[in-house]
Amino acid sequence: MTRRGPWFVLLPLALLALWHVAVTSQWVLPGIIPAPAQVVESWYKWIFGPPGRSLSPYSGTWLANVLYSSRRVLQGFLIAAGVGIPLGLFIGWNRLVANVVDPSIQLLRPVPITAWLPFSIAVFGIYDAGALFLIALGAFYPIVVNTTHGVRDTNLLLLRAARMLGAGPATILGKVVFPSALPSIFTGLRLGVGVAWTAVIVAEMIAVKSGLGYVLWDAYYVGRMDICVATMFSVGLLGFLSDRIILVASRLVLRWRTLEAHA
Amino acid sequence: MPERPPTGRPTVQVVDVWKEFVKRGRRLEALQAIDLAIEPNEFAAILGPSGCGKSTLLNMLAGFDRPTRGQVLVHGEPVEGPDPRRGVVFQEPALFPWFTVLDNITFGPKTRGLRSGAYQPQVDALLEQVGLRGFESHYPAELSGGMKQRVGLARVLIMEPQVLLMDEPFGSLDAQTRSLMQELLLSVWERHHQTVLFITHDIEEALLLADSVSVMTARPGRIKKRLAVELPRPRALEITTSPLFNALKREVLTLIREESLRAAREGGD
Numbered sequence: 001m002t003r004r005g006p007w008f009v010l011l012p013l014a015l016l017a018l019w020h021v022a023v024t025s026q027w028v029l030p031g032i033i034p035a036p037a038q039v040v041e042s043w044y045k046w047i048f049g050p051p052g053r054s055l056s057p058y059s060g061t062w063l064a065n066v067l068y069s070s071r072r073v074l075q076g077f078l079i080a081a082g083v084g085i086p087l088g089l090f091i092g093w094n095r096l097v098a099n100v101v102d103p104s105i106q107l108l109r110p111v112p113i114t115a116w117l118p119f120s121i122a123v124f125g126i127y128d129a130g131a132l133f134l135i136a137l138g139a140f141y142p143i144v145v146n147t148t149h150g151v152r153d154t155n156l157l158l159l160r161a162a163r164m165l166g167a168g169p170a171t172i173l174g175k176v177v178f179p180s181a182l183p184s185i186f187t188g189l190r191l192g193v194g195v196a197w198t199a200v201i202v203a204e205m206i207a208v209k210s211g212l213g214y215v216l217w218d219a220y221y222v223g224r225m226d227i228c229v230a231t232m233f234s235v236g237l238l239g240f241l242s243d244r245i246i247l248v249a250s251r252l253v254l255r256w257r258t259l260e261a262h263a
Numbered sequence: 264m265p266e267r268p269p270t271g272r273p274t275v276q277v278v279d280v281w282k283e284f285v286k287r288g289r290r291l292e293a294l295q296a297i298d299l300a301i302e303p304n305e306f307a308a309i310l311g312p313s314g315c316g317k318s319t320l321l322n323m324l325a326g327f328d329r330p331t332r333g334q335v336l337v338h339g340e341p342v343e344g345p346d347p348r349r350g351v352v353f354q355e356p357a358l359f360p361w362f363t364v365l366d367n368i369t370f371g372p373k374t375r376g377l378r379s380g381a382y383q384p385q386v387d388a389l390l391e392q393v394g395l396r397g398f399e400s401h402y403p404a405e406l407s408g409g410m411k412q413r414v415g416l417a418r419v420l421i422m423e424p425q426v427l428l429m430d431e432p433f434g435s436l437d438a439q440t441r442s443l444m445q446e447l448l449l450s451v452w453e454r455h456h457q458t459v460l461f462i463t464h465d466i467e468e469a470l471l472l473a474d475s476v477s478v479m480t481a482r483p484g485r486i487k488k489r490l491a492v493e494l495p496r497p498r499a500l501e502i503t504t505s506p507l508f509n510a511l512k513r514e515v516l517t518l519i520r521e522e523s524l525r526a527a528r529e530g531g532d
Contacts, residue, residue, distance in 0.1 A: 157357040160327055163345040165371040179361040256361045260404035
């Protein structure tokens with residue numbers, strides 16, 4: 001990678017300036033879109049303000065809501081990975097499993113996660129389970145599909161080499177197919193965690209009464225666009241952070257592959 | 264040539280083997296009426312132009328592929344599938360990129376369920392023989408092409424195979440590395456004396472390494488002639504300048520030229 005220097009801050013700064021100018025010169029309707037400075041101030045109070053004793057109901061509640069949403073994302077994501085990776089391995093590995101399971105997955109996959117919302121509320125009610133269902137379902141598709149691809153891309157020569165060295169199906173699956181599919185699996189996990197953040201916001205807006213999604217919708221209803229924008233940034237940061245975590249994990253696990261790229 | 268005990272049965276027997284492929288509805292004859300016998304401890308080379316089906320022959324011996332007709336026997340038993348008793352060194356090293364050199368070499372013994380104490384002495388000896396000491400914890404991506412092939416050889420030798428099947432193992436190496444690997448293989452073979460089937464399209468390589476060279480025709484592949492290479496052992500690279508070597512080389516060149524001319528006449532690909 002070439003040295004980038006601090007150039008990457010230029011565009012965000014320009015956009016911030018444009019935003020600021022747009023609000024102060026009233027290019028947008030006054031009172032609807034808050035200026036950047038106002039968002040920063042509200043965000044600060046939301047994070048560090050004294051909880052409960054201030055006029056603002058949001059004061060000091062940021063961390064609690066971040067934790068609600070993060071926990072849901074983590075739980076839903078773990079369910080998705082726990083089901084998606086093994087299932088993807090078997091779909092990619094075994095033609096019978098593929099014939100039985102894959103068509104249903106491909107048929108259900110185009111149903112947007114938002115369209116599942118009424119179903120999820122009807123089945124799980126306004127509880128955490130409904131949110132987890134949506135998050136897990138949304139993250140499941142990219143994980144299972146990418147795992148399947150990874151398995152099918154396993155080099156035939158490596159499979160032959162393993163069989164020639166006496167490996168049976170279990171050894172081949174564990175020591176050849178799974179590591180070979182890992183780069184693809186990590187791609188699936190990264191896509192999956194992105195969908196998980198989308199799903200958690202949707203679910204919290206409607207199905208549960210806590211978390212960033214709930215705050216977002218609530219703030220919109222009471223006309224606190226400053227909090228809405230601060231929520232958007234918060235979700236963006238958390239999504240970015242979780243993506244980085246998976247990326248770093250993948251670099252650690254796939255050390256053999258980074259060596260390959262530099263060879 | 265080393266004295267061999269008289270034996271009742273060759274280690275490898277290929278009896279009237281035919282192989283056809285179907286590609287896009289067209290029948291393709293890859294091998295025709297192949298007969299081949301490899302004696303115990305013999306180093307046999309198969310020499311042929313690319314596309315003559317020599318790798319197909321090796322794949323059938325390895326158990327990756329089955330003949331359309333005919334029989335492939337090793338130690339009198341028909342080959343049913345891949346087996347560690349028939350070790351394969353591939354043209355591409357085919358190492359597991361996520362395992363270190365050591366884990367690649369011990370893949371077979373671990374799969375057998377052996378404990379590390381049981382194979383560690385052999386691992387040490389092999390690392391020494393193939394010159395990989397100090398590279399145990401390297402990943403394949405960190406190795407040169409020649410070193411990768413040494414790992415490919417070591418992981419097969421550790422299984423003490425009855426037959427070593429080598430599919431143009433040095434074909435993708437540069438000339439110097441190839442010579443080094445040929446000498447390495449000679450020294451390893453002097454030690455273990457496995458029965459070897461070595462596929463190559465390099466005349467000098469075949470003559471330098473093997474006790475017998477079977478020259479194959481262009482597709483459909485048949486064995487055109489089998490020559491005994493009665494050069495003294497142990498051999499070194501210098502032998503390639505001896506009069507006997509050159510006489511053999513001339514004979515093989517003539518056979519190959521006939522073949523290329525025939526292929527050209529018949530408008531083969």
